[in-house]
Amino acid sequence: MSTARFETTMDYAHHRADMRIVCQCGRTINVPFADVLKLFGGLPQAITRLKCKRCFKRGEVKVSPVPTVRR
Numbered sequence: 001m002s003t004a005r006f007e008t009t010m011d012y013a014h015h016r017a018d019m020r021i022v023c024q025c026g027r028t029i030n031v032p033f034a035d036v037l038k039l040f041g042g043l044p045q046a047i048t049r050l051k052c053k054r055c056f057k058r059g060e061v062k063v064s065p066v067p068t069v070r071r
């Protein structure tokens with residue numbers, strides 16, 4: 001895992017890192033880096049406004065990069 005900082009959606013695209021979104025209820029979603037920009041554009045705020053499909057809470061998510069295995 002590199003020490004690169006992942007603050008914006010652009011960072012995920014740049015590093016080709018999938019995004020892992022974990023809700024406080026435990027629901028985990030992995031978003032392929034190719035879809036990160038499509039889903040959220042350049043706005044990291046859009047991620048924290050996500051509404052969980054299980055507990056229906058908003059803004060209770062933690063976002064972190066998923067280490068990718070290069071093929």
Ligand SMILES: [Zn+2]
Pocket residue numbers: 023024025026027052053054055056057
């Ligand atoms: Zn949830």
